[in-house]
Amino acid sequence: MTHSRITSTLCVIVLLGTILQSCAIYRMKDSGGSSISLAGSNPSIRTIKVLPKQIPYSLRLEEFTDERPPEEMKRSERAKTAPADKLDFFSYGENYSLFKEDLLTLTSSYFSFAAAFPSISSGMIKFPTDLVMTGRVKHYYGYYENATSVVGDVLLGDLGRGIVGAAKEMPTGGVIEIEVQLTSTKSGKVVYQDKIFAKAPAKDTFAPEDRNFAAYEYADSRIYQLAINDFLQRLSAANLVMK
Numbered sequence: 001m002t003h004s005r006i007t008s009t010l011c012v013i014v015l016l017g018t019i020l021q022s023c024a025i026y027r028m029k030d031s032g033g034s035s036i037s038l039a040g041s042n043p044s045i046r047t048i049k050v051l052p053k054q055i056p057y058s059l060r061l062e063e064f065t066d067e068r069p070p071e072e073m074k075r076s077e078r079a080k081t082a083p084a085d086k087l088d089f090f091s092y093g094e095n096y097s098l099f100k101e102d103l104l105t106l107t108s109s110y111f112s113f114a115a116a117f118p119s120i121s122s123g124m125i126k127f128p129t130d131l132v133m134t135g136r137v138k139h140y141y142g143y144y145e146n147a148t149s150v151v152g153d154v155l156l157g158d159l160g161r162g163i164v165g166a167a168k169e170m171p172t173g174g175v176i177e178i179e180v181q182l183t184s185t186k187s188g189k190v191v192y193q194d195k196i197f198a199k200a201p202a203k204d205t206f207a208p209e210d211r212n213f214a215a216y217e218y219a220d221s222r223i224y225q226l227a228i229n230d231f232l233q234r235l236s237a238a239n240l241v242m243k
Helices: 003-025 084-089 099-113 150-163 211-237
Strands: 059-061 131-144 170-184 190-206
Touching: 059 099, 099 131, 099 211, 131 190, 131 211, 170 211, 190 211
Parallel strands: 059 131
Antiparallel strands: 131 170, 170 190
């Protein structure tokens, strides 16, 4: 195979990988109509900050291990401690379609938007990189409270809620905590350990793209972005020493 053919083949593979990863964020519902993707119904980058100084190493992201507690995974588990009238306001792991795969894509997208590394790869095709990031998801959930009363919901409907300003935003909260480490591919040694972490208070407010996905969208498009921003700031200031 000639050099030009090899180059063309690699370009096609990279393009296909990028398309497949992009599609993962938009994965919405399974045949039962109950599962959603990360970033809810309309993934958006609201608060990601571009780093003033890029981290001068190429990065490969591996899927994070899912270690979330039962109450974040199943509505029936949270029902053991939470009031019945609040249960529908939380996000649950059982409603995510492909949590680990979509989280990998979402993380890669946020890192790329922040221009954190000169190159970022993930997925089946493993390109040579300077660093590999692995992680363990300890917490990942969003929470919201309906901003309108039951009567208001019935009388106004979605159109009315869009008109009434008070109904556009909802009190929200949630926690995302992922323990991560960066490993040098040259030495196999860990060069950085930290947490991607953010906790949003219930007094915070958020205007979701789709009210049905408010808790999920808040976690993915607000809390996770806050966590990513803080993490990348610390990482860029760490002056990594490659062992």
